[in-house]
Amino acid sequence: MAKITFIQHNGTEQTVDGVTGMTVMETAVKNMVPGIDADCGGACACATCHVYVEPDWREKTGQRNPMEEDMLDFAFDVREESRLSCQIKVSDALDGLRVRVPEKQF
Amino acid sequence: MSEEVISTDAVIVGAGPCGLFAIFELGLLDIKCHVVDILDRPGGQCAELYPEKPIYDIPALPIVTGSELTHRLLDQAKPFKPEYHFNQMVTELTKREDGRFELKTDGGLVFNAKVVVIAAGGGSFQPKKPPIPGIEAYEAKSVFYSVKKMETLRGRDILIVGGGDSALDWTLNLQPLARSLTLLHRRDDFRAAPDSVKKMRELVAAGKMQFKLGQVTGLTGEGGVLASVQVKGNEGPFDITANAMLPFFGLTMKLGPVAEWGLNLHENLIPVDTAKFETSTPGIFAIGDINTYPGKLKLILSGFHEAALMAQEAFHHIHPGERLLFQYTTSSSSLQKKLGVA
Ligand SMILES: Cc1cc2nc3c(=O)[nH]c(=O)nc-3n(C[C@H](O)[C@H](O)[C@H](O)COP(=O)(O)OP(=O)(O)OC[C@H]3O[C@@H](n4cnc5c(N)ncnc54)[C@H](O)[C@@H]3O)c2cc1C
Ligand code: FES
Numbered sequence: 186m187a188k189i190t191f192i193q194h195n196g197t198e199q200t201v202d203g204v205t206g207m208t209v210m211e212t213a214v215k216n217m218v219p220g221i222d223a224d225c226g227g228a229c230a231c232a233t234c235h236v237y238v239e240p241d242w243r244e245k246t247g248q249r250n251p252m253e254e255d256m257l258d259f260a261f262d263v264r265e266e267s268r269l270s271c272q273i274k275v276s277d278a279l280d281g282l283r284v285r286v287p288e289k290q291f
Numbered sequence: 292m293s294e295e296v297i298s299t300d301a302v303i304v305g306a307g308p309c310g311l312f313a314i315f316e317l318g319l320l321d322i323k324c325h326v327v328d329i330l331d332r333p334g335g336q337c338a339e340l341y342p343e344k345p346i347y348d349i350p351a352l353p354i355v356t357g358s359e360l361t362h363r364l365l366d367q368a369k370p371f372k373p374e375y376h377f378n379q380m381v382t383e384l385t386k387r388e389d390g391r392f393e394l395k396t397d398g399g400l401v402f403n404a405k406v407v408v409i410a411a412g413g414g415s416f417q418p419k420k421p422p423i424p425g426i427e428a429y430e431a432k433s434v435f436y437s438v439k440k441m442e443t444l445r446g447r448d449i450l451i452v453g454g455g456d457s458a459l460d461w462t463l464n465l466q467p468l469a470r471s472l473t474l475l476h477r478r479d480d481f482r483a484a485p486d487s488v489k490k491m492r493e494l495v496a497a498g499k500m501q502f503k504l505g506q507v508t509g510l511t512g513e514g515g516v517l518a519s520v521q522v523k524g525n526e527g528p529f530d531i532t533a534n535a536m537l538p539f540f541g542l543t544m545k546l547g548p549v550a551e552w553g554l555n556l557h558e559n560l561i562p563v564d565t566a567k568f569e570t571s572t573p574g575i576f577a578i579g580d581i582n583t584y585p586g587k588l589k590l591i592l593s594g595f596h597e598a599a600l601m602a603q604e605a606f607h608h609i610h611p612g613e614r615l616l617f618q619y620t621t622s623s624s625s626l627q628k629k630l631g632v633a
Binding site: 232233254257258259260262289291 | 480
């Protein structure tokens with residue numbers, strides 16, 4: 186179990202329980218976190234689960250995989266801290282994780 | 292643009308797995324189909340969202356990829372000689388006075404059909420519109436998400452944004468007729484076909500176009516006419532002069548025109564009964580992800596079942612009062628003849 190905080194564009198925060206083995210995207214969808222559309226259901230095929238990982242957590246969430254890097258071409262305003270949340274697996278090490286949801290997944 | 296009306300038994304809206312299997316089920320009952328999809332190829336979500344991913348719950352196929360399933364469905368439908376119309380969005384569906392249906396597409400096709408099968412899945416795939424402030428004002432005049440007529444772009448200063456196949460293909464297609472062309476992408480790596488990337492780099496080397504690294508942040512212009520585009524580059528912001536911009540950020544599913552066809556909708560889905568899979572308008576059916584009924588599961592196998600039952604009722608709609616003989620493909624010589632195996 187890991188607590189994950191989603192920060193909306195307007196600053197509102199929502200902290201939910203993430204289950205080990207599930208993805209951050211699935212955690213968001215299950216808890217109805219707004220702004221994570223996840224059109225493709227986690228197939229890394231839509232880029233509508235884009236999040237910005239807060240600086241302190243970038244190392245722990247690791248690197249983008251090559252498929253994710255490609256798919257990020259279809260996201261808007263991609264930054265260094267951009268990740269596709271369906272490609273981040275929840276684990277105890279991510280307890281306290283904070284990610285920002287972009288204004289629009291489009 | 293042809294104004295000729297295509298007359299047929301059935302029009303299937305959507306060439307996803309459920310639409311494709313409907314061709315087969317209708318075909319067994321001698322109902323001829325035209326199939327329309329806004330995508331440039333068949334397969335719906337299977338083709339667009341997960342062509343290489345394995346599916347494990349198609350009965351009797353322990354493992355099959357989205358693209359393989361699509362190919363198998365096309366093969367299975369082949370004996371019935373369906374006609375496919377890709378890159379066409381069905382925009383209008385109306386009931387004619389004679390009880391038949393008229394459908395129109397954004398590409399100018401007009402159909403006159405006895406029955407309509409809506410297999411529109413999660414809706415039509417449409418280009419993603421980047422959330423750049425004020426972009427709407429430029430749409431259709433200076434900002435284009437797809438190219439319908441290349442001529443409208445002749446002699447213009449074109450900016451293409453993206454790194455996928457659409458971005459690269461249009462770069463190569465439009466470069467010869469543009470006054471100037473710039474390709475903008477967030478990184479120096481492309482998901483597009485390597486051959487297109489090579490050709491693009493050759494054009495850059497020959498001074499025939501420019502390639503820049505960065506992401507669009509804003510647009511400047513007047514009255515919907517674009518003058519320049521603001522870009523966040525890796526080494527700071529810069530401007531690109533352009534009076535036409537084509538952003539290619541992939542596709543997203545939007546319910547689209549289905550909502551405007553006067554059918555009852557429930558949370559963007561079409562309620563149907565589970566015997567006939569008919570909508571609130573007799574003669575218009577809905578199968579696959581687009582429909583809803585108590586217990587509905589958005590699975591391909593459910594859509595297959597729905598297609599079989601729908602076809603029975605479609606037959607009765609076309610041939611009122613006629614008896615339909617229940618037959619197996621294994622043993623019926625008449626079905627086998629239709630399948631071209633007898
Ligand atoms: C990542 C992922 C994995 C999945 N895995 C499975 C699985 O393992 N097993 C399973 O059973 N299901 C799975 N599904 C679900 C499955 O893909 C859908 O149930 C199935 O695609 C529905 O088929 P369909 O024919 O109803 O619609 P779709 O596949 O959505 O196709 C609908 C088509 O209609 C077109 N269309 C819509 N409106 C119009 C219009 N107005 N004019 C022209 N064209 C139009 C669209 O462009 C689209 O091509 C998965 C889905 C996803 C995203
Ligand atoms: S859910 Fe589609 S890419 Fe993550």
